[in-house]
Amino acid sequence: MPVPKSSMEPSPRKLLRDVVLEKMLAAIQDGTLQAGERLNDDELVAWLGVSRTPIREAIAKLVDFGLVEMEANRYTRVVSPTREQYDDAFQLLFGFAELAARWAVPNLDETAVQQLSKLLDQAREHANAEDRALNDDAGALIAFLVEHSGNELLIKTAEGVVNRAKFVRLQQPEFVFWDVEHGLESFRAAAKARDGEAAGAVIRGMSRAMAEHMAEIRAANADADATA
Structure with a gap:
């Protein structure tokens, strides 16, 4: 046989x-x-x-x-990344995230929206507890959006940027931005409405808030060093 x-x-x-x-x-x-x-x-x-x-x-x-x-x-x-390389990596990472959100969110089915909601719930929980796992939540959210963007070139190109950002953040452990709850809920609403432009705008706003937060910490550290 x-x-x-x-x-x-x-x-x-x-x-x-x-x-x-x-x-x-x-x-x-x-x-x-x-x-x-x-x-x-x-x-x-x-x-x-x-x-x-x-x-x-x-x-x-x-x-x-x-x-x-x-x-x-x-x-x-x-490598031993510099502060400037940290800034460059996260600026590009948020740029990828914004683009991926604009492309992915309008095409999410109900199952994907539920998966996204769970990611947002986890991020909110870690932010409220000031748990550094929030960094991993951000990476998971961006990976989700890139994966659902439907653009193979974006998926392939983002791999190096995401891995670079994960690494450089080890060298700047003080830069964790906890005040993200409003942004997470706004993003959830945009996803439920399948509004890609609104979702992208939320990420752009969170990127700006994080940059301002880092600038404040650096200024405070510089003042502390000057008076030490």
């Missing part, structure tokens, strides 16, 4: 370089691999249990993301 064909879809298998990339990316973003730390091939091989080839391919991607820097015959190391 001939062997019957399987009716099940084969599950996608990740390339080894992608598995290595995920592990290195997570280690950089949670601080296991710290800013300025040199990346040694032999140590990475021992840690990850793979050959040098997928490690080097993953490192090349991390260089593209702006998380690792290389100089031939000198070093490969995790």
Whole structure:
């Protein structure tokens, strides 16, 4: 009897370089691999249990993301982002978020709106508790909007920006903006109305508020340093 064909879809298998990339990316973003730390091939091989080839391919991607820097015959190391790079990353991240909101929100079905509402509920809960998990909530919200934007180029381009922003925020831990409840509820209303322009305007307003918040903290820190 001939062997019957399987009716099940084969599950996608990740390339080894992608598995290595995920592990290195997570280690950089949670601080296991710290800013300025040199990346040694032999140590990475021992840690990850793979050959040098997928490690080097993953490192090349991390260089593209702006998380690792290389100089031939000198070093490969995790970058040490500056305050200016932090500002650049978040300005671009909010720009992506605004664009994704304008494109995604009008086309959300009821299931997606409910998923979005749960993300907003979680963010509100963490903001009220002044829990730094709010940063992860913001990342999840932006990833949701990008995924539902329907634009493959935006999805692909946003990957590097989102990963860059996750990393640089580790170097500026004081910049957490808690006063987001009004913005979250306004965004919820825009999503229920499928009003992409209103949703984009909410994100633009929250971006402006966060920038003002950072400016106030920096001014206060500068005054404290001047009088110390």
